Amino acid sequence: MTQTTEATLYLCDLKQNQKGIIQHCAAQGMLKQKLLSMGFIPGAEITMLRNAPLRDPIEIGIHNCLVTIRRSEAALLKVEAA
Amino acid sequence: MIKVVLAGQPNSGKSTIFNVLSGVNQHVANYPGVTVDKKSATLKFQGEQFEIVDLPGTYSFSTYSLEEMVAKNFLLDEGTDVIVNVVDASNLRRNLYLTFQLLELGKPIVMILNMMDVAERRELEIDVDRLSEMLNIPIIETVGTKRGGKKKEILNAISRAGKITIAEPFKIDYMEFESFISKIEKMITYDSTISKRWLAIKALEADKVILDKVNIDKDTIKDMTSSIHAKHDLDVDQTFARVRYDSADVVYHKCVKEKNKNLDTLTAKADRIILNKWLAFPVLGFIIYLIYQLSIVWGYKLTNYTWPLLATLKNWVVTLLPPPDLHNVPMMTDFGIWMVNSAIALLNYVPIFFILFALIAILEDVGYMPRMAFILDRIFRKFGLHGQSTLPLVLGGAFVGGCAVPGIMATKGIADDRARLATILTVPYMNCLAKVPFYTLLLGAFFKEDMGLMMFFISTVTLFIALIVARLTTSTVLQNRETAPFIMELPPYHLPTFSGVLLRASQRVWLYIKKVMTIVLAVAVVLFVLLQFPGVSTEKKAEFSQQMNKALSQFDKKVQNNKYYTHVDEVSEVSALINLYDSYKAQRMLAGSKSAVASLDAAFLAKSPKLFPLVRPQDKEAKKVSKATRKLSKANKKLQIETKNEKITNSFLGMFGRALEPLTQYAGFDWRVNVAFLSSFAARESAVATLGSIYEKGKSNLSPEESLAQDGTYTPIHAASMLLFMILTPPCIATMVVVKLQTNSYRWMLFAIFFPTALGVVLSVLFFTLALKFNWSGVDMMRNFYLSAATLTFVLSLIKTKQSGWQVGKSQ
Known part of the structure; x- marks a missing residue:
């Protein structure tokens, strides 16, 4: 995936320790509910902390919490680099 | 209240x-x-x-x-x-x-x-x-x-x-949604103690459960949400979440002062090491090794200390049962001993379970469980499992010997339903501790030279099989089970509390004892009946009696000139003497110290002042009687075992074993092996016990390994075939009970019984036939099986599943 412009930046594209602001969540149904209830709402600040040793999943920081999420799911969250 | x-x-x-x-x-x-x-x-x-x-x-x-x-x-x-x-x-x-x-x-x-x-x-x-x-x-x-x-x-x-009545519930202003909320509120006629506004909000969120409760049509809500979308360009779910978070933010900022914004927490520091790209696997490996060492290895050592307690318990129960009359053991006694044996075979694992459950509780409290999932998810996902499947599989016996019971119990936390079921169904393939004696018996008998290599094959092939089975089940029978997105919080590290850990560990052990024991004992009764009836034929009985009489007259000849002869000149006295001798021998084995032996002697002497001096002789004459008694006891034991074997041969289970022979002969199993496998269902230890007792024949001092090897019926490929079946064999009853508990379904329990059995029969027949055809040795057969499993696993890991991971766009 390219990350040349801000518009195409997704959560999974962030580099280690890079921060981002959630813009939009393209998930549906259960995933969407789960994301929302854990605070993945537009405007929330998110920090990419690290990849798992095998690169997937990733660990991120949001609202003072550490959360792990698979890359396939992180690819649904559009972010803006902060 | x-x-x-x-x-x-x-x-x-x-x-x-x-x-x-x-x-x-x-x-x-x-x-x-x-x-x-x-x-x-x-x-x-x-x-x-x-x-x-x-x-x-x-x-x-x-x-x-x-x-x-x-x-x-x-x-x-x-x-x-x-x-x-x-x-x-x-x-x-x-x-x-x-x-x-x-x-x-x-x-x-x-x-x-x-x-x-x-x-x-x-x-x-x-x-x-x-x-x-x-x-x-x-x-x-x-x-x-x-x-x-x-x-x-x-x-x-x-x-x-509890004494307060709330006049007006807490209210968040949902702005654009308020008109819709009050509209729905008016539609609700459902009477409950719950605020109507709450029901209306949930209804607007299109909550299925609430809509059913308040009797509002889904389409009504759909119309509203689309009109909201058209009018205000707002997504209902996201807006509700945003408003709640904004309100939380307001409260938070008014009540909380963050004195240090960029605080590097202890957890973050620890994670830098524990989840480090290079260190994560070594740390994980070390933790798993530690769990294995503490629970399985040390726990097993601990059972060396608890076993005498159980043996004492058994001896005590035996003393309550009617004593055998020479070689005729009363059915009541047989039954009592059988039940006690079945119970203590399981109770013996309680120390191991206790340590395991305590360690799991510690891992849960510390917060390492979800981190384990984080590290390994990538591998397990390929096979339809979940990062959280790691611990159950390790407990089930990823090394040599674990136990499926705590393994399956540990699947509880897996968020993804499909992966959880797949894990439950695969854990029984891991190497159960109780299978180890069976392996060592066969390896000792047939693969003395290649024992290490064979053990390596056995202990590692199970992981491949588990992965293959997981992949097969998740893409077939489990295909439509619900999956969950992989989003997990990694909680901050906590120190566990001693009492909390102790409480949870004892609760789980108690659950095991309560639920598992009752069912295992019920099955033990059924097995006992199947093994006892219809019993020994009259001709055989007469033959055994004749042999007994011969042994008795030999004894009589030896002691008739003895000064103690009057103590043992009647059959009932001899019978009592034999029983006394046997019971003393059993209890003497458990008495370690000199003083314990002395008090044991005193107790026996007080109980039977006439006969005990003949069991523990003090003078020359008594020694003679004692020697004759030892011989008679041996002959008696032999006849008891022969009677038992005759019973097994004639029993319903024996008949069943023979009925299966036409099929199992292609795997190289004769009826005796079938009986051993059938009885292993109650507890795997029974396989060795049954096989051992069938071969014991009471005739020699050979170890079970030697007598098996010298029997001549079996070759190493027979043994390899048995090993192969045992690797795949159906889990024991205890495991089945736990499968039932954790899946809440008898259908899955039956599946967990019959699928591995079928797989075991098919594969052992296949490899036994191939081995015969291509003249493989036992080791060849095992190696080829191992390589096929490893290759299949590798190939499966390369094929992408359609269902791997969570489905994007799978909406209501």
């Missing part, structure tokens, strides 16, 4: 608070129809009766996860008086998200602000009075790990809250 529910987000320390309130008198069951734990307790405090239910931890009340459904249904249906909201003080903002939804219910609420110590360490200053005032609820601060702390204060607050 005040009905209290404990609600809170995961990792808020809810269970600790529940333990503080309920102590040991808690009751764990499942919510009706699902496998979610329902913990409840009743207690009395200052003359008032409390019933406390611990709801599953949820982030919110949507309709999607099982836990959320259960929690919501409980709040809707049960007449809850007070809600206790446990909140993680160090994570206040996110926790308030749930708190708001609880407040909107319109029930009295007591907030427990837990983990104040963690908040302090993070340099968060919380203005509790302000918070209490803003939310208009009582708040109690606690430090979760400190036991017993504020039980009184909490119960007092609950009792006070």
Whole structure:
């Protein structure tokens, strides 16, 4: 995936320790509910902390919490680099 | 009685608070129809009766996860008086998200602000009075790990809250949605103690459960949401979430001062090592090794100390049973010994289970479990499993020997239903501890030189098989099971409390004893009947009696000139002497010290002053009798065993074993092996015991290994085929009971019995036939089996599943 412009930046594209602001969540149904209830709402600040040793999943920081999420799911969250 | 529910987000320390309130008198069951734990307790405090239910931890009340459904249904249906909201003080903002939804219910609420110590360490200053005032609820601060702390204060607050009636529930202004909410509110005729506004909000969120409850059509809501979308360009779910978070933000900023914004927490520092790209695997490996070493290896050593206790128990039970009359053992005695043996075979594992359960509890408390999933998810996902499948598989016996029972019990936390079931179905393939004696028996008999290599094959092939089975089941029978997105919180590291760990470990051990033992004993009764009847034929009986008489007359000849002859000149006396001799020998083995032996002697002498001097002779004449007795006892034992074997041969199980022979002969199993496998179903130890006793024949001093090898019926490829079947063989009853408990379905239990059996038969027939055809040795056969399994695993890992991971766009 390219990350040349801000518009195409997704959560999974962030580099280690890079921060981002959630813009939009393209998930549906259960995933969407789960994301929302854990605070993945537009405007929330998110920090990419690290990849798992095998690169997937990733660990991120949001609202003072550490959360792990698979890359396939992180690819649904559009972010803006902060 | 005040009905209290404990609600809170995961990792808020809810269970600790529940333990503080309920102590040991808690009751764990499942919510009706699902496998979610329902913990409840009743207690009395200052003359008032409390019933406390611990709801599953949820982030919110949507309709999607099982836990959320259960929690919501409980709040809707049960007449809850007070809600206790446990909140993680160090994570206040996110926790308030749930708190708001609880407040909107319109029930009295007591907030427990837990983990104040963690908040302090993070340099968060919380203005509790302000918070209490803003939310208009009582708040109690606690430090979760400190036991017993504020039980009184909490119960007092609950009792006070129970007397309040709430005139106007807490309200969040949902702005553009307000007109729609009041519109729905007017449509609701459903009468309950829950605020109509809450029902209306949930209805607008298109919550299926609520819509059914309040009898509103789904399409009505759909129309509304699309008109909202058209009018205000707002997505309903996202907006609700945003407004709640914004409100939480407002409360948070008014009540909390973050003194140090960029605090590098201890957890973050620890994670830098524990989850480090290069160190994560070594650390994980070390932890797994430690669990294995502590529980399986040391626990097994511990059983060396507990075993004598069980053996003493057994001896004691035997003394209560009618004694055998020479070689004729009364059925009652046979039955009693059989039942005691079945029970202690399982009780023997209690020390191991206790250590295992305690270690699991520690890992859960510390917060390493989800991190384990984080590290390994990538591998397991390929096979339809989940990162959280690691621990169950390790406990099941990823090394040489584990136990499927704690393994399956540990699957409880796996969020993804399909992966959880797949894990439950694969754990029994791991190497069960009780299989090890069987392996060593066969390896010792047939593969003396290649023992190490064979053991390596056996202990590692199981992982390949487990992965293959997981992949097969998840892409076939489990295909349509619900999966969950992989989003997990990695909670901050906590120090576990000693009492919490102890409490959970003993609860789980108790559950095992209660649920598993009863069923295993019931099955033991059935097996006993199948092995005892129809019994020995009259001709055989006469033959055995004749042999006994011969042995008796030999004994008589030896002692008739003895000065003690009058003590043993009648058959009943001889019989008593033999029994005394056998029982003394059994108890003498357990008496370690000199003084123990002396007191044992004294006790025996007091009980049988006439015969005991012949068992433990002091003079020459008595020694002669003792020697003759030893010989007679041996002959008697031999006849008892022969009778037993004759019984097994003639038994229903023996017939069944023979009936299976036409099929199993292609795998190289004769009826005796079939009987051994059939009886191993009760507990795997029985396989060795049965095989051993069939071959024992009471004739020689050969070890079971030697007599098996010299028997000549079997070749190494027969043995390899048996090993292969044993690797795949159906799990024991105890495991089946746990499968039933964890899946809440008899169908899965039956599947877990018959699928491995079928697989075992097919594969052992296949490889046995191939071995015959291509002249493989036993080792060749095992190696080829191993390589095929490894290759298949590798190939499967390369094929992408359509279903791997969570489906994007799978909407309502």
